[in-house]
């Protein structure tokens with residue numbers, strides 16, 4: 001399954017996934033649609049990139065003038081630091097440069113810069129990119145790349161999946177704007193969820209379901225479903241659960257979800273779990289109602305509601321407030337009950353008829369036909385405005 005590819009990727013620190021041009025274009029276009037000047041006069045840094053593979057550099061270089069950029073800087077990680085580096089061939093672009101150095105080309109990262117029309121063809125585009133070796137290997141944590149971060153206005157990339165938390169913290173400690181790709185699971189990281197709750201970070205608009213294809217190096221060992229090789233021999237892998245994370249505003253954040261009243265949901269919902277019930281279920285361990293589908297959020301409920309994590313794909317901060325999420329520790333002081341070990345063991349026995357423990361403290365719990373039932377991961381929300 002494509003999903004297990006990502007888990008595998010995280011475990012093995014396989015970080016060589018290259019983003020497709022069309023996916024970058026779709027996402028960035030949405031910010032421009034909301035604010036055509038979002039990049040005007042700005043310095044963009046594309047770290048953890050690799051212009052020989054990367055479409056981020058190509059996309060922003062091609063659109064340099066249209067976006068009104070001041071400067072584009074892209075840095076790559078040294079070939080020898082990469083896990084999948086076998087068969088590395090420097091490009092002609094690189095070997096033709098008078099300062100080409102076959103030791104440095106493996107040991108050092110590279111920096112690509114675009115500021116002006118270098119070729120004299122009266123346009124600024126990918127042909128005007130200049131490159132140099134970095135002093136170091138291009139690790140985003142190095143002092144050399146940190147300095148570039150500090151000089152940039154916006155940071156855009158698909159960072160190594162295995163270093164997502166560290167990468168996001170690295171951006172935020174410098175107070176920069178950003179658009180980066182990560183896994184949906186990052187929403188539940190203890191370092192990330194509070195940022196979503198406080199509206200300091202949110203999901204980008206262009207991916208809200210399905211999987212995405214990423215290019216992988218030729219030497220990448222693929223032994224699972226969800227991959228293909230195109231007519232040029234380029235390998236691609238489909239990855240599930242990817243999302244853009246950002247702090248740039250976009251239009252989807254300001255589109256309220258169309259909702260029905262609680263009474264209408266109970267009468268007309270398309271979900272059999274809701275239609276025909278007397279009321280929404282209430283959790284045994286939270287003072288909140290269980291809303292198993294985002295489209296079933298009642299428009300007229302004033303209290304706290306537990307909704308699926310995928311709600312964040314539709315979340316408008318104008319419409320809702322995020323108040324917390326189900327987790328073991330009661331970080332958001334929403335729990336009304338903490339189950340004892342004996343209760344967890346008893347719940348397991350009642351449910352499965354054998355010895356075990358049903359860890360109810362990490363989830364929302366419903367009482368269904370006299371048995372405790374854990375729900376999937378839930379985010380707790382409230383309507384922002386008082387309901388008339």
Ligand SMILES: C[S@@+](CC[C@H](N)C(=O)[O-])C[C@H]1O[C@@H](n2cnc3c(N)ncnc32)[C@H](O)[C@@H]1O
Nearest residue numbers: 015017018019048049054077139140158159160
């Ligand atoms: C997921 S790939 C994405 C590449 C490119 N941004 C794209 O989307 O097409 C992440 C890249 O980060 C590089 N990388 C891994 N660890 C790094 C580090 N500590 N500092 C900088 N780059 C790193 C990997 O070698 C890889 O090229």
